[in-house]
Amino acid sequence: MKLYDMTDAPSPRRVRVFLAEKGIDIEKVQVDIMNGENLKPEFLAINPRGVMPTLALDDGSIIDETSAICRYFEETQPQPALYGTGAKEKAAVESWIRQVEGDAFTQAADVLRNSHPIFENRSLPGTNDTPQIGELAKRGTDRLNAFYARLDQQLADNKFIVGDNYTAADITAMCALDFAEFVGVTVPDNLEHIAKWRTKVSSRPSAQA
């Protein structure tokens, strides 16, 4: 089994943190997205979508999409449970992962990919040939700020995003916020609940994975 990875990219980081929390160690192969290595025939033969992370199983099949890869490991090694336990908590984890992916991850990607010259004609990840749209960078910033306010409210009454337990929702949000800050959309200082939660999740050893 191999994980196609790029150390500096935010989505593969979600898988690495998840694996570190589970105590799972697998082979990782670095693919340089900035140099377009993911769009070369060698990688497209592995995953025609050209996206990272990609998990290659020993039977030759591949799994992509971060949450799908994490769910594979949640099934093969259920403890510690990172997708929640019980119907209600599992649903809340799923809901928050989808919110963070749509309202934070995608928005940070829009800010970066629609403004930085290196992503000219690569404004969507993988094998798309899409021109940049400057307005999407502005909209991404606005939507991130709206999300920060909502997340801060959620964390006002919860130790972690869905309650008392650290879950894949926390991993997703930690990686999304670090990515958003990297692209220049910082969390406002007055959002104290995010600040407190962030110190907690970022000080876990897995955050360095």
Ligand SMILES: N[C@@H](CCC(=O)N[C@@H](CS)C(=O)NCC(=O)O)C(=O)O
């Ligand atoms: N929804 C996908 C997003 C994957 C994604 O966008 N990955 C980026 C790296 S963070 C990528 O592969 N980029 C390739 C490119 O820019 O061409 C997931 O969660 O796995």
